[in-house]
Amino acid sequence: MPKKEVIKEITPKLIQKLVDQVNKLEENIELINNELKENVELINENIRKIKEEITIYKEQTEETIRTQEDIIISMVHKFNDQFLLEKNKIISDLEAVKTQFDVMKISFTVNENQLLEKLRTMIRGELKNVITGKEDEILMKLWIDELKQIILNFENLKKVHPKEFNLQIEEISNTIEVFKQKLQGS
Amino acid sequence: MFINEINIKLVVFGDGGVGKTSIINSYLNKGFPERYIPTIGSNISRKEYKLKDYFIRMNIFDIGGQRAFNPLNPVYFNNVDVALLVFDLSKTKETLIELQKTYLKKLTESSEDCLTYLIGNKLDLISTEDDLKEISDRFSIKEIPLILISAKTQHKVQDLFELSVFNFLQDWDNKIEDTDSRLSEEFLGFIRKSENDLNDLFTNLTNIDLHALKKKSTTKITKKVSISSESEIELPESLEKIKDTQNQIPKFDEIKENIINAYSNNLTAIKDIIINLKNTPIALLNEIIDKTSKDLNYFKEDFELKLQSILKLEKEKKTKHNQKIN
Numbered sequence: 170m171p172k173k174e175v176i177k178e179i180t181p182k183l184i185q186k187l188v189d190q191v192n193k194l195e196e197n198i199e200l201i202n203n204e205l206k207e208n209v210e211l212i213n214e215n216i217r218k219i220k221e222e223i224t225i226y227k228e229q230t231e232e233t234i235r236t237q238e239d240i241i242i243s244m245v246h247k248f249n250d251q252f253l254l255e256k257n258k259i260i261s262d263l264e265a266v267k268t269q270f271d272v273m274k275i276s277f278t279v280n281e282n283q284l285l286e287k288l289r290t291m292i293r294g295e296l297k298n299v300i301t302g303k304e305d306e307i308l309m310k311l312w313i314d315e316l317k318q319i320i321l322n323f324e325n326l327k328k329v330h331p332k333e334f335n336l337q338i339e340e341i342s343n344t345i346e347v348f349k350q351k352l353q354g355s
Numbered sequence: 356m357f358i359n360e361i362n363i364k365l366v367v368f369g370d371g372g373v374g375k376t377s378i379i380n381s382y383l384n385k386g387f388p389e390r391y392i393p394t395i396g397s398n399i400s401r402k403e404y405k406l407k408d409y410f411i412r413m414n415i416f417d418i419g420g421q422r423a424f425n426p427l428n429p430v431y432f433n434n435v436d437v438a439l440l441v442f443d444l445s446k447t448k449e450t451l452i453e454l455q456k457t458y459l460k461k462l463t464e465s466s467e468d469c470l471t472y473l474i475g476n477k478l479d480l481i482s483t484e485d486d487l488k489e490i491s492d493r494f495s496i497k498e499i500p501l502i503l504i505s506a507k508t509q510h511k512v513q514d515l516f517e518l519s520v521f522n523f524l525q526d527w528d529n530k531i532e533d534t535d536s537r538l539s540e541e542f543l544g545f546i547r548k549s550e551n552d553l554n555d556l557f558t559n560l561t562n563i564d565l566h567a568l569k570k571k572s573t574t575k576i577t578k579k580v581s582i583s584s585e586s587e588i589e590l591p592e593s594l595e596k597i598k599d600t601q602n603q604i605p606k607f608d609e610i611k612e613n614i615i616n617a618y619s620n621n622l623t624a625i626k627d628i629i630i631n632l633k634n635t636p637i638a639l640l641n642e643i644i645d646k647t648s649k650d651l652n653y654f655k656e657d658f659e660l661k662l663q664s665i666l667k668l669e670k671e672k673k674t675k676h677n678q679k680i681n
Contacts, residue, residue, distance in 0.1 A: 305611070306666060313655060345626040
């Protein structure tokens with residue numbers, strides 16, 4: 170730091186010197202002020218320019234976005250329209266397919282019934298051919314099979330409740346009666 | 356509604372062709388068959404008498420005598436109440452020996468206490484006492500009562516079965532020991548005969564009077580009308596012997612009808628056996644169920660035999676038919 174000058178006596182020379190110094194300082198300040206002013210103006214100018222640029226850019230960007238939005242919205246609308254169109258078409262096709270399916274189903278059921286009836290008639294015919302004249306033998310064979318089953322379960326009669334016992338006896342007896350009647354009627 | 360029911364198992368044994376079925380048919384008024392048709396297995400018929408407080412049901416087991424038809428099935432020999440051992444008076448030698456050798460032996464083993472009668476059938480074919488004397492020479496078991504009958508003329512047939520029921524009821528009365536009500540006497544009243552009338556049936560071999568025997572014979576002969584116009588057919592192997600010996604060829608439909616009728620009759624018999632289980636005392640139930648189960652098995656064999664016979668007949672008929680076409 171410069172060493173402070175100690176004022177021992179205020180003289181006119183000193184005062185002048187001080188006045189000069191003040192003037193010089195004021196000039197400097199003025200100079201600096203002007204310089205600052207210029208700088209501020211420059212900065213302001215720059216800021217303004219930047220602002221303008223930003224505004225332009227913003228407007229351009231907004232424009233772009235709007236355009237893009239419009240495009241997208243347009244695309245979405247187009248897609249929706251297309252989708253709706255396709256959807257309606259598909260629904261219509263589906264309805265047609267469904268109708269066709271129903272028709273086919275009915276047709277299939279009719280055909281199936283006809284086919285089954287035809288099959289049944291054929292089987293009945295074949296069975297009739299095979300069975301005709303052999304009804305007695307078939308009944309006899311069926312009874313023997315039934316009797317085998319009765320014999321197989323006969324032991325269980327020992328374990329059942331009297332009421333159940335009577336029921337089972339009745340059931341066997343009825344079965345025998347049915348076979349007997351069928352055999353006599355065939 | 357009857358208070359009591361009595362079931363009698365009467366079994367008719369004897370060689371094939373001695374006339375067992377004809378005797379039963381004669382008794383049941385089914386007529387005398389035109390031609391011999393062998394019984395396949397067994398055929399169970401029934402005759403019922405309704406007394407005041409009792410319902411007497413006689414189950415008559417007609418056992419096919421041909422060996423191919425399993426005449427020794429145990430179901431026929433178990434729990435027999437009355438056994439009729441039938442032989443052919445015109446073929447005493449062959450038919451009587453078989454009775455002694457097989458049937459009587461097996462019967463004694465299985466149903467020791469049953470009432471047994473020796474029945475000489477076809478009395479109508481006998482012309483001299485000498486023919487009958489052979490029985491005396493051949494038959495060594497004298498304690499079995501002998502009765503000579505003719506299924507063809509129905510001579511003593513009705514009496515024979517009534518005697519069987521009467522003697523069974525006598526035994527029954529003796530077991531019950533109820534002096535107030537003797538079923539056997541009630542039965543005599545029902546058939547309007549005396550004990551002497553029935554005892555008259557027994558033949559004394561030492562003093563045979565053929566004329567007296569035949570004098571009582573009726574001449575009622577009913578012929579069974581043939582139901583089929585079908586041409587005669589060859590018989591299956593199992594029936595072939597009969598054709599040779601009888602020189603008659605039964606018609607297919609008649610045989611088949613016979614078998615089916617027998618099958619149906621046996622169904623009735625089984626039904627009775629099953630229904631009777633309901634009346635079994637609880638203490639005896641397990642035992643009776645076991646016995647019934649065995650009987651059912653024997654019946655099953657009999658049903659199978661009948662079915663096989665029909666199938667064989669059908670096959671034979673078809674073969675014969677094809678031969679005719681070719």
